Amino acid sequence: MPDADHDPFEERLADVLRDTGTEFGTDQQMLAARGETHGRRLRSRRRAAAVVGGAAAVALVGLGGTLLLPAGQGDGVRQRSAAAAPVAPATPSPSPTHTPAETASKVVSGEELLRILEKLLPEGRISDNKDEGDTADRPRAKVLYDDGGGKAAVTVSLNRVKPGSMEARQATQCPDTMFIVYDTCTSTKLSDGSALMLLKRYESPKSRTDRKLWTADLMTPAGGYVGVQEWNSTGGLGAPATREQPPLDLDRLKALATAPELRAAADAMPVDARSAAEPDTGPVTPGGSISATLSRLVPHGIKIVRKSGPDDDDFGYVVLDDGRGASLVQVNVQPDMRDVEKQLFGPDAKVLPDGTKVATHQQPGEKGIPGIVWWSVDTIRPDGRRVVISAFNSGAQDSPATRKTPVLTMKQLEAIATDPRWHPQD
Structure with a gap:
């Protein structure tokens, strides 16, 4: 049992987060940043033993399916992924009613998501394509894309949360500049009721560097989440910038995140078990x-x-x-x-x-x-x-x-x- 002056849980968690925050900057890193921005919400009581504040403050469970904390802030965002706390697979729940044209026939696999991403990217050279989903219910795909200006990592991830929940509301809210340094951020409502956030930030959450990370986050009315991330590097640990800017401008980033194939795939997913169980x-x-x-x-x-x-x-x-x-x-x-x-x-x-x-x-x-x-x-x-x-x-x-x-x-x-x-x- 931790005493008032020494909490081993805090120390272990802080160490894990510091280490994880220096790794590949995935969509989960961005979600951690958002978690920091909107409040290190303790979405799992069993992970709440750390005192709020400082390096060990626990953030919300990100849409990518991992308990996240701010790192660097430990994102070296204050972003960190609590790798020591595994997440149980989501259990299926009924999806809202869609017309056949709007609904994917089934939940897409990581391999299928990879093929969709390759098809939707503008003409260019694609290499090192990977299925990186942490479970079958949370697919994630990554490619190295080169439009002639240099290789850059591009990832897409899908999830689905309870419509109207706190997670759904926060997914497209611009970060607080207290915690995240960025150049531009817009959050808009689309004609179909979806919300979209476009963010130009940096791989380091607290400083402007030559390594840039641009993201698009879409939340549909049915709770479907599409996250797109692109770097101006290959995205590996300490990877140097390979080009001045990420390859997709904001218009193309928006077009990718709002593609009908991705929206339908996100809406067809089962609601994440944590989100479904969380009272709003x-x-x-x-x-x-x-x-x-x-x-x-x-x-x-x-x-x-x-x-x-x-x-x-x-x-x-x-x-x-x-x-x-x-x-x-x-x-x-x-x-x-x-x-x-x-x-x-x-x-x-x-x-x-x-x-x-x-x-x-x-x-x-x-x-x-x-x-x-x-x-x-x-x-x-x-x-x-x-x-x-x-x-x-x-x-x-x-x-x-x-x-x-x-x-x-x-x-x-x-x-x-x-x-x-x-x-x-x-």
């Missing part, structure tokens, strides 16, 4: 937005210089400055975590009069970042509702320290984490 209860805090509630709880006299957007319904952040340097503060709220309570709160946890348990942690921040410290207060109510607040002595957890300690004291962090405004009225 909407915002988990009474105010709806974590950053809005957190902003109201910041002590008077401390300036809020930045905060997450209004869609941060279970994770949010603010950047504070009391005149002596910026300090990131982030909060995660989870409705019912009683099944991991004993893992999170040892016998030395403080118990408040209302039965709320409190565990505090003060430790170094992200490895390799000079002077970073990470303070956190983890709380759980008798009904299992967990509120975790983390603070850093920098405006971002993966940038050098701007001050000696976070702007908020441990006492102030505890007061915020235990405030009744995080909880629905009884």
